[in-house]
Amino acid sequence: MDRELNIICQACSKPLGDDEHNPGNLWVSHAELATRRAALAEWEREHLAPAADGSGPPMVGFRTMASHPERVRWRATHEACDSPADADAYTIASRRVRTWLDVVKWTSHLMGKTWINDTNWSTVIGEAAEGRSNLIQPVG
Template sequence: MAHELIAICDECKQAVADGEGSLWVDMAEVDQHTINVRAWKQLEAKPATDRLQTYSFSSLLSYPEPAPWRVHHAACDPAPDANAYAIEVHRCRSWADLVVWTSHLMGKSWLAHTDWSKVLEGAGESLGRRIVPTVPPTLHR
């Protein structure tokens, strides 16, 4: 069976075969991002006007980085004991799989604290390093 998408291990930079690894996010990093954003808002917010919160351009540059999704072979995983939300790579082998997972993840309150959008954008533009299409997709912009 030919795959539309391939998962590339962040550690060894090799393709991850079915049953050999996962796409995952560390939930401790998700929780930390939530805390960091809350602290950032308290430190950087300008006085609200008409119930609209504003931030300076320079403060936006210090916005906390979201928790990264990673791909690893089980043997390459630097944090095998992490409290991770993991998706086995064999469950993300097609564009349809990626759409279904995105739909599922959109129901998670913590998704916005991750870089899932970068995973999707990277795959869609064939520039990703975690999920890579076997054939560059056609983009209609």
């Protein structure tokens, strides 16, 4: 199937290639995921603890929500630019995300990962679908 999408390297702003020609990866850091999970657990202990009278968790205001730990960002880099250590990242080779069907298949696969909601994957694919992503862009 012909390429429909380009994955853009965040180090050099050029499209990632396939196999031998400028290969690269979409990736998310396991270390950042662990840090976010710890911060989220602490945030929930501080802000969502049940009320002393047993009436349930308090209402959470805007200011409190603004302190909610951010989701871990997906990144894309050529292997030559800034590829992460394989042991510290979940990677998807750029050659495996060439079409919208590939994005759907990867989304289905990633939904089975316990950490996917700790990432910005939904934002990545939403922005790509709307044509306003700096990570995944239509060819042409």
